[in-house]
Amino acid sequence: MRILFLNPVGILGGAERALLDLMACLKQQDATLSLHLLAGTAGPLLDEARALGVDARLLPLPEHLSSLGDSALRGRGPLEALRFARRLAPAPGLLADHGRALRRDVAGLAPDLVHSNGIKTHLLSAATAGLPVKRVWHIHDFLGERPLVRRALRALSPLASAAIANSRAVGDDAREVLFRVPVHVVYNGVDTKHFSPGPSEGTRLDRLAELPVAPEGTLRVGLVATYARWKGQDVFIEAAASLARLHPTLPVRFFLVGAPLYRTPGSQFSEGELRKLIAARGLSGRVGLVPFQSHPAAVYRALDVFVHASTRREPFGLTIAEALACGRPAIVSRASGAAEALTDGVDALMTQPGDVHALVDALRTLLEDAALRERLGTAARRTAASRFSRERYARELLALYRSLVPGG
Known part of the structure; x- marks a missing residue:
């Protein structure tokens, strides 16, 4: 099975550390898997993924898109919404350009399954419409609290074959937004051999x-x-x-x-x-x-x-x-x-x-x-x-992948 991971950034936040643990354990559980990663910004995520044997590449997300997000609109008034709308104005043209590049790369890699690991890459899934690929959205946020994102993802939800939620609360929220998309709750995992008791300094x-x-x-x-x-x-x-x-x-x-x-x-x-x-x-x-x-x-x-x-x-x-x-x-x-x-x-x-x-x-x-x-x-x-072990985490996700890609 060929799996392509999409991540908006190359830094190592919580979602990225969980992604690295997932890729490491997938390699251990099934050596025949072909793993690929596209990240929207440079950073240590790419280097660490390559060290795991993952084909990791940079597909630069324009700075304006990378810094754009509606999370700051939570609880804010109309003035903040107006500022955001002004910043949003150049986005459609940038999205179209990036979407074409993403579609080209996805078509070239020809994965069986695309695992999107962030809201921006969920939104960019629209660029892959019509390609013969299963799409899984990994939900790390409460979509219902994001005023613009929830509307956009609801509209794009027919593209998603399944969604993964990292807690029951996130899963309940995602089901309200994504309607018919099957949502699977899978707690994040960590490397419990690396993260273990030891000398305190x-x-x-x-x-x-x-x-x-x-x-x-x-x-x-x-x-x-x-x-x-x-x-x-x-x-x-x-x-x-x-x-x-x-x-x-x-x-x-x-x-x-x-x-x-x-x-x-x-x-x-x-x-x-x-x-x-x-x-x-x-x-x-x-x-x-x-x-x-x-x-x-x-x-x-x-x-x-x-x-x-x-x-x-x-x-x-x-x-x-x-x-x-x-x-x-x-x-x-x-x-x-x-x-x-x-x-x-x-x-x-x-x-x-x-x-x-x-x-x-x-x-x-x-x-x-x-x-x-x-x-x-x-x-x-x-x-x-x-x-919270990463072995349990990877085992549950691999079972989901195989349910979507028979024979994978």
Whole structure:
């Protein structure tokens, strides 16, 4: 079977790391598979895919299209909608040009199945209409919350042979948008051999954040995420400030690990904004910024507590699965897709999205109780190995592919 993966970008966000794990395991499960990748921007995704033996190529998505997205319209007024409409004006001509190039490449590769891994590539599926290929849309977002995207994908849905949702919540939402397209819920997977318990080097985080080495016995708490505004960096900082004020003797240092990876304007914090917020809360030297880490296993192991603080419902949250696989005690927003597979108080502590007070309470509970941290970390590893392994992930998707391509 020849499988072509389409990805809008070449950076390594959560959807891209999950894609790499999928391709690696597909190769292991069936050596006869021929895997190909087209990415819309340059970046490490292409290099890492090639290292797996995947035929990975750049099909440049014009900068204007790459930075275009309607996610910033959530909850915004008519002025923001007008600005977006002005930015949208050049898109049809650019889409037509890129669509012709995409159709040419897809026809040349002649895949049995195209696996689209992002909203922009779902939309570009229209360029492949009429080609003898099965199309699978991998849904990593709540389509119903995207005002323009949901209308466009509904119109294009007859092109999709199937859709994959990375959580039950995403699946329920996708079914409302895509009507007759069969939607299969498959949780993301991670490499539980790579993401595994191991030696903790907390001072490495201090160095990466350009902070003095913390005193012996300091506990380290971290949030690992892109700088998307809904990832909750501001909530994390507010919780750190509250904890420092209410419990000043707790020996703790906080870390924000990540960067503004994506090109959609208005949807992300800048590093400068976060540094100003840290300084305004009197946390300079107590909260550190660690640059984006393309291989974050060592970061998770260096944390005594992992925090997921997204302020709205999150489709999955790959960092949760990675941190749990590393045996880290975790505080997780209940609204994440990964939380569907977790039990509060057993393999993680749960909080409501955006609830600073609840996050402070959960942090204090974990920071003051080493035995609880140990118990949660052990259970977290067990849950990740059974529910979030990339072998299970690839096995379920390969079964779907074969159901669409008989004899594949």
